[in-house]
Amino acid sequence: MLSLETDVLIIGGGMAAGWAAISAARNGADVVLVDKGYVGSSGVTATGGPGHWWVPPDPKLRRETIERRMATAYGLADPDWMARIIETTWDVLPSLAKYYDFPTTGDGKTHYQGLRGPEYVRALRLQALDAGVRIFDQCPALELLLHEDGAAAGAQGVQRLNGEPWRIRAGGVIMATGGCAFRSGLLGSHTNTGDGYLMAAEAGAELSGMEFSSIYSISPAWCSTRTAVFTYARYFDAAGRELDLPGFAGVGDFTGEMAKALMTGPVYCLLNEVPQDVRRQFPQVQPATPLPFARKGVDLYNDKFEVALFAEGTIRGTGGLVITNAQCETTVRGLFAAGDAATRELITGAVSGGGSPNSAWALSSGLWSGEGAAALARQAGRRAAAPARAIGGIALRPTASVKPVDSRAITKAVQSETLPFDKFLFRTEAKSKTSLSTLDALWREARLHQHAQGLAAVNARETAAMLATARWGHEASLARPESRGLHRRTDAPNLHPGLARRHRIGGLDQIWTAPEPSKLQEQAA
Amino acid sequence: MIELVVSSRCTGCGKCVSVCPTHVFDLGADGIPLIARQDDCQTCFMCELYCQADALYVGPDHDHAVPVDAQEIVASGLLGQYRRDSGWDEWAAHPEYASQFWRMSQIMNGGRELTLARKQATDKISS
Numbered sequence: 001m002l003s004l005e006t007d008v009l010i011i012g013g014g015m016a017a018g019w020a021a022i023s024a025a026r027n028g029a030d031v032v033l034v035d036k037g038y039v040g041s042s043g044v045t046a047t048g049g050p051g052h053w054w055v056p057p058d059p060k061l062r063r064e065t066i067e068r069r070m071a072t073a074y075g076l077a078d079p080d081w082m083a084r085i086i087e088t089t090w091d092v093l094p095s096l097a098k099y100y101d102f103p104t105t106g107d108g109k110t111h112y113q114g115l116r117g118p119e120y121v122r123a124l125r126l127q128a129l130d131a132g133v134r135i136f137d138q139c140p141a142l143e144l145l146l147h148e149d150g151a152a153a154g155a156q157g158v159q160r161l162n163g164e165p166w167r168i169r170a171g172g173v174i175m176a177t178g179g180c181a182f183r184s185g186l187l188g189s190h191t192n193t194g195d196g197y198l199m200a201a202e203a204g205a206e207l208s209g210m211e212f213s214s215i216y217s218i219s220p221a222w223c224s225t226r227t228a229v230f231t232y233a234r235y236f237d238a239a240g241r242e243l244d245l246p247g248f249a250g251v252g253d254f255t256g257e258m259a260k261a262l263m264t265g266p267v268y269c270l271l272n273e274v275p276q277d278v279r280r281q282f283p284q285v286q287p288a289t290p291l292p293f294a295r296k297g298v299d300l301y302n303d304k305f306e307v308a309l310f311a312e313g314t315i316r317g318t319g320g321l322v323i324t325n326a327q328c329e330t331t332v333r334g335l336f337a338a339g340d341a342a343t344r345e346l347i348t349g350a351v352s353g354g355g356s357p358n359s360a361w362a363l364s365s366g367l368w369s370g371e372g373a374a375a376l377a378r379q380a381g382r383r384a385a386a387p388a389r390a391i392g393g394i395a396l397r398p399t400a401s402v403k404p405v406d407s408r409a410i411t412k413a414v415q416s417e418t419l420p421f422d423k424f425l426f427r428t429e430a431k432s433k434t435s436l437s438t439l440d441a442l443w444r445e446a447r448l449h450q451h452a453q454g455l456a457a458v459n460a461r462e463t464a465a466m467l468a469t470a471r472w473g474h475e476a477s478l479a480r481p482e483s484r485g486l487h488r489r490t491d492a493p494n495l496h497p498g499l500a501r502r503h504r505i506g507g508l509d510q511i512w513t514a515p516e517p518s519k520l521q522e523q524a525a
Numbered sequence: 526m527i528e529l530v531v532s533s534r535c536t537g538c539g540k541c542v543s544v545c546p547t548h549v550f551d552l553g554a555d556g557i558p559l560i561a562r563q564d565d566c567q568t569c570f571m572c573e574l575y576c577q578a579d580a581l582y583v584g585p586d587h588d589h590a591v592p593v594d595a596q597e598i599v600a601s602g603l604l605g606q607y608r609r610d611s612g613w614d615e616w617a618a619h620p621e622y623a624s625q626f627w628r629m630s631q632i633m634n635g636g637r638e639l640t641l642a643r644k645q646a647t648d649k650i651s652s
Contacts, residue, residue: 037546041571046546049626103627111627118574118611119624137543160548185587190547190567223568223587228629231636234643246644273639278632284625285632287610288570295585295603 002136002159002166005384006032007377008370009154009168011141011196012176014043015050016339016362016369018124019092020174023370025131029377032168033133034157036140036458037191039125043178044315044340046121047188048226049286050359052093054113055086062086069357073349074485075500076209081346084326085357085364092367099123113356116286117188139166140458143392144173144199144335152203152334153388163454169384171377172334174369175200175321179314179340180469182418183411186217186310187224194314196341197472198465198508200321202391205330206506208343208516209319210469211476212486214425215352216255216309217316218269223292224310229274229282229300235261236268236304243267256488258309259421268304311419314469316354317486318344319476322504327372328365334376336369338362345502350485393508394443394468395450395460405450407463410442414463414470424473428491429481432474439471447509472505479503479513526566527583528593531604532557534580541572541581563590570607577614579605 008024010017013035024031035042055065066082093112094102100123105111115123129135141157145167154169180194197207218233219225235243235258243261246252261267274282279301283290293300314320321330321337323346328336339362344353347361390396395405417435418424446467452460480503482496483489502516527549530541537556546569551561560566568587573579582598584591598604608614612622 037548038544041544041569041575042546046571047569049629051630101624103624105627114626114629116611116624116626118571138548161542185567188546188567188569190565190569223585228632229636231633232639233636275635278628278635281625281628282632283610284612284622285628286626287607290610291570291583291607292568292585292587294606295583 001164004032005169005382006030006134007171007382008032008174008373009034009170009172010174010176011155012043012178012339012341013037013039013137014121014176014178014339014362015045015124015359016341016366017174017176018121018128019363019366020176020338020370021128021133022124022131023367024174024374025128025133027371027374029374031133032136032170033128034136034139034141034155034166034168036138036160038137039128039135040118040122042191044186044188044192045362046117047288048117049114050117050120051114051356052089052112052363053086053356053360055090057087057090072351074351074495076345076349076502078346085347085360088364088367089360092363096123096127099126136166141195141199142457142461143390143396144203145169145388146203146391147383147386147388150204150333152332153383153386155199156390158455158458160455160458169382169388171380171382172336172373174336174338174373175330175341176338176366177341179317179320180466181311181313181315182415182466182470184311184313184415184419185224186312186315187219187226189312189315192315192340193462194465194469195462196337197321198461198468199392200330200332200335200337201468201506201508202393203332203335204506205332205335206322206504207320207472208322208502208504209345210314210472210505211319211480211503212345212350213314213317213319213473214427214488215312215316215354215486216259216425217312218258218307219310220292220298221306221308222296225289225292226286228286228289229271229278230269232271232274233269234273235307236270237261238266238268255309256425259425262309263421266306269307270304271301274301311424312354313418315340316352316358318348318350318353320344326368327375328369329372336373338365338369350487352486392461394447394464395452395457398447398449398451400448402451403449405446407452407460410446410463410467413438413442414466418470418473425488426490427477427488429478429489430491432477436471436474439467439474443467443471443509468508471511475511475513476503476505479505526563526568526586526590527560527572527581528590529582529595529598530558530560531580531582531595531599534578534604536578538578540575544575545572573605573607574611574613576608579608
């Protein structure tokens with residue numbers, strides 16, 4: 001049994017977790033970080049290459065950038081939060097220079113905004129270690145610990161390499177567990193099962209924007225890759241006819257049109273218009289992308305190859321835990337959320353922040369939550385002697401007699417209600433209700449009877465988290481009978497002016513939804 | 526998915542066991558890692574990047590195993606390709622493998638411009 005106490009506990013091992021750890025340590029806190037994988041390979045940053053929202057400190061330029069982004073956010077974003085993350089990202093990202101080799105480009109300037117994933121997370125790990133952070137890899141969290149007053153008190157879980165439990169008490173807890181892509185096969189997303197949503201919801205935390213969860217990225221059908229060169233792509237059907245798709249140029253509805261094409265038959269991609277100089281540079285730009293081609297015997301630039309859309313769920317969707325203040329505290333005292341574990345509606349509204357806004361958000365929300373948790377621990381102390389109880393429900397503490405429950409079958413069922421385009425991309429009230437009747441029944445059964453222990457509990461809880469996220473996605477869809485940004489209801493294809501509000505969702509056995517209270521209502525309350 | 530630990534190359538350092546984000550490997554009694562949970566492999570190639578002995582091979586198919594012949598793979602030159610192209614470890618001394626990641630946005634924009642130009646040309650013909 002590993003038992004520790006600390007000022008700040010961070011759960012997760014990607015970009016947001018790394019920045020949160022560095023920030024909390026810089027703010028004087030004793031910091032422990034636990035990740036279910038390895039800080040350096042876990043999560044979608046490690047396999048990617050995040051560009052950051054990068055706007056020089058010119059007031060006019062920043063104002064115009066924010067205005068442009070507000071114009072595409074469908075009324076759900078907040079310009080003040082955009083300004084905060086643009087400023088913070090610009091000010092802080094270069095501080096990684098001791099650990100990341102920012103290159104000088106042809107014009108003599110240092111290139112800060114885009115970082116290659118494996119080197120980026122490695123740099124965050126090294127900087128966190130130098131700042132005194134204690135990192136525990138291969139230590140998945142299973143559940144939160146709460147004080148009697150409802151505030152976060154720590155977490156507990158399993159050490160995967162020896163099967164022993166761990167329990168960590170902390171003055172503040174930061175959830176940086178990423179989003180949920182329902183194990184669609186999206187590169188790097190196997191660990192992104194929505195664990196933080198589940199653990200936080202059990203503590204009473206609220207979520208928001210879970211209807212903005214249907215987004216996809218194009219890849220070879222046999223293996224998800226990063227997609228840089230796909231902007232050059234042309235697409236063909238099985239008969240060799242070129243498809244009239246709105247490209248990848250941000251023109252029109254690429255995802256919707258591609259999904260429709262894939263529903264009628266296989267689609268093939270041809271990248272023969274990628275220029276020669278790009279082909280030469282590419283292995284040193286994205287070294288992982290050519291691997292599954294060479295190994296499959298497919299010539300990346302001269303062969304037509306079959307493609308698929310891989311679901312990104314709330315990774316490049318926008319939903320997540322509600323943020324209640326500038327330090328990214330959730331609706332649970334002492335529990336903070338950073339990166340894709342938190343809702344990104346504040347900066348992206350109803351559209352995806354995929355690419356640079358999400359990265360800037362991960363960095364900024366990591367920093368602020370680190371500051372907030374460190375400040376809380378300083379003010380209120382670790383409270384490590386106060387009683388705390390473990391609050392995990394499903395798969396850990398059955399409410400009825402223990403019976404075998406097959407997590408593998410639940411995962412398959414969740415995937416069959418979230419991955420097909422006709423159920424989760426092209427939504428209707430009737431289809432979501434049908435999905436929910438299946439998913440709710442699985443939830444009830446597992447909640448009543450499942451009791452997973454040791455290492456088996458890790459997969460059981462990951463499965464439960466995907467199940468919860470799928471149910472929130474469909475319930476949130478029902479609560480928004482319109483189409484707005486990523487959320488499309490084919491039975492309600494237009495914007496509904498009365499629904500230009502963020503929607504909160506919460507609860508597990510009983511799910512509830514409600515429009516977010518306005519600032520005036522909050523002040524009155 | 527992960528298909529191969531080349532035991533003749535493996536130094537038994539155990540790095541792949543601790544680095545794999547999805548807990549695929551167990552350390553065997555002889556110090557050589559075992560592929561204990563192949564189904565959990567997400568085909569992210571991270572283990573190859575961290576294997577300084579270039580002893581690991583991840584196959585290209587993300588959702589099913591395709592067994593490979595160890596001798597063929599060793600002879601193929603594919604082992605260590607990712608680590609080399611990433612300019613890690615000893616390859617850091619070779620400037621030809623230095624990261625050119627900063628070109629990413631111009632590469633993507635090049636494709637977008639090409640797509641737009643193609644679209645405009647098509648629209649012109651059809652009008």
